Amino acid sequence: MEMMAEARAEVRELGKRATPARLTTLLFLRSQARPASHAEVSRALEPLGFDKTTVFRNLNDLCEWGLAQKSELGDHVWRFEPSQSGSHRSKHPHFVCVDCGTVTCMDQIQLTRGSLETSRDIGKVTEILLRGHCNDCN
Amino acid sequence: MEMMAEARAEVRELGKRATPARLTTLLFLRSQARPASHAEVSRALEPLGFDKTTVFRNLNDLCEWGLAQKSELGDHVWRFEPSQSGSHRSKHPHFVCVDCGTVTCMDQIQLTRGSLETSRDIGKVTEILLRGHCNDCN
DNA sequence: TAAGCTATTGCAATCGAATTGCAAATAGGC
DNA sequence: GCCTATTTGCAATTCGATTGCAATAGCTTA
Ligand SMILES: [Mn+2]
Ligand SMILES: [Mn+2]
Ligand SMILES: [Zn+2]
Ligand SMILES: [Zn+2]
Numbered sequence: 001m002e003m004m005a006e007a008r009a010e011v012r013e014l015g016k017r018a019t020p021a022r023l024t025t026l027l028f029l030r031s032q033a034r035p036a037s038h039a040e041v042s043r044a045l046e047p048l049g050f051d052k053t054t055v056f057r058n059l060n061d062l063c064e065w066g067l068a069q070k071s072e073l074g075d076h077v078w079r080f081e082p083s084q085s086g087s088h089r090s091k092h093p094h095f096v097c098v099d100c101g102t103v104t105c106m107d108q109i110q111l112t113r114g115s116l117e118t119s120r121d122i123g124k125v126t127e128i129l130l131r132g133h134c135n136d137c138n
Numbered sequence: 139m140e141m142m143a144e145a146r147a148e149v150r151e152l153g154k155r156a157t158p159a160r161l162t163t164l165l166f167l168r169s170q171a172r173p174a175s176h177a178e179v180s181r182a183l184e185p186l187g188f189d190k191t192t193v194f195r196n197l198n199d200l201c202e203w204g205l206a207q208k209s210e211l212g213d214h215v216w217r218f219e220p221s222q223s224g225s226h227r228s229k230h231p232h233f234v235c236v237d238c239g240t241v242t243c244m245d246q247i248q249l250t251r252g253s254l255e256t257s258r259d260i261g262k263v264t265e266i267l268l269r270g271h272c273n274d275c276n
Numbered sequence: 277t278a279a280g281c282t283a284t285t286g287c288a289a290t291c292g293a294a295t296t297g298c299a300a301a302t303a304g305g306c
Numbered sequence: 307g308c309c310t311a312t313t314t315g316c317a318a319t320t321c322g323a324t325t326g327c328a329a330t331a332g333c334t335t336a
Contacts, residue, residue, distance in 0.1 A: 012333095016283085016284095017283060017284065017331090018332080018333095019283090019284065019285080019332070021284085022284085038322075039322080050285095051286050052286095052287095053285080053286070056322095056323075056324080057284080057324095072210065072212045072213070074267075076210060076214050076321095078323080095257065095263070098264070098265075104260050106257070108252075108253070108256070109249060109253045110252065110253045111249060111250065111253075112249065112250050114246075115246070115247045115248045115249075118245075118247065119247065119268060122242050122273065123235060123242075123270050123271050123273050123275070124276075125269070126236070126270040127268070127269040127270065128266070128267070128268055128269075129266070129267040129268075129269070130257060130263045130267075131263070131264060131265040131267070132257075132261050132263040132265065133262045135260065135261050137261070155302085155303050155311095156303080156304095157303070157312090176294080177292095177293080188314095190315095190316095191314080191315070191316075192315070214292095214293075214323085215293070216293085216294085278336095279335090279336085280333105281334085281335100282331100282334105283333095284332080285328105285331085286327105287326105287328100288325105289324100290323100290324080291323080291324070291325090292321100293320105293323105294320080294321085297317090297318085298316095298317095299314105299316100300313105300314080300315080300316105301313080302310105302312085303311095303312075305309090305310095306307105306308085306309085306310105
């Protein structure tokens with residue numbers, strides 16, 4: 001498959017071994033519309049014969065190597081999503097519904113000039129997380 | 139003590155029992171400049187003879203009753219802080235340093251008009267969390 | 277393409293925060 | 307002071323995250 005060959009090349013590029021578990025984990029993340037928890041990825045890959053711990057380690061390794069990103073969205077569970085390939089490889093904002101737990105990836109959320117100054121007094125903002133009630137939940 | 143009598147009144151006002159563990163927990167939160175984790179509160183109260191689980195339950199009860207707020211700031215640990223007494227009892231934004239873990243309470247962080255519209259398409263934002271590198275850490 | 281070295285895997289065990297069950301203690305109304 | 311519903315203390319449990327270690331399997335090299 002096309003995707004698989006591509007993933008293999010990317011992993012090899014980093015000097016890492018292109019194992020089936022690793023490539024499948026990466027492909028799975030890329031197939032999802034939203035960040036996936038370790039439990040979700042495992043649930044999908046265990047039936048294929050991949051071990052839960054191996055998945056766990058690969059998820060974290062992929063993050064360490066820049067191929068994926070890990071975020072804590074407020075429910076004490078890590079969620080993983082593939083890094084943006086092209087333009088913005090940086091973290092993007094997320095919206096989490098406190099009612100149904102749905103996570104939405106957002107582009108270009110900006111703070112007002114005043115807020116930006118305020119935040120600069122404290123530090124350099126690298127990540128924005130919004131929480132609230134999604135339109136479906138109200 | 140003044141604080142204690144005040145706390146007692148507030149708890150009684152809610153129809154709840156003003157137990158030593160409960161009042162001490164509330165006073166402790168109010169003595170802190172930053173949100174405190176359950177572990178931190180327990181560490182402070184256990185030497186005084188209060189049980190870890192009791193502290194845990196009181197922290198959550200206080201939140202349920204509106205006297206405190208609970209947030210997940212990105213490290214898989216709940217943090218508790220007293221509700222603002224006067225003007226804005228609502229949740230305020232926080233900044234968390236991903237390096238040192240320091241949490242800073244912020245006032246009035248606003249999104250740009252455009253971002254606000256974008257977010258409205260998704261849901262009603264009730265909480266904003268900023269993460270990044272604090273000025274002390276660079 | 278077979279051997280060898282090392283990264284990776286599988287599985288059991290451990291960790292720690294969060295959560296629960298239940299009997300004993302106690303706050304507050306009477 | 308008595309009574310009862312609430313709260314507490316302590317042990318046990320849950321569950322995601324994390325680790326140790328021996329077995330396995332990529333990849334490099336000869
Ligand atoms: Mn995303
Ligand atoms: Mn705060
Ligand atoms: Zn929702
Ligand atoms: Zn810092």
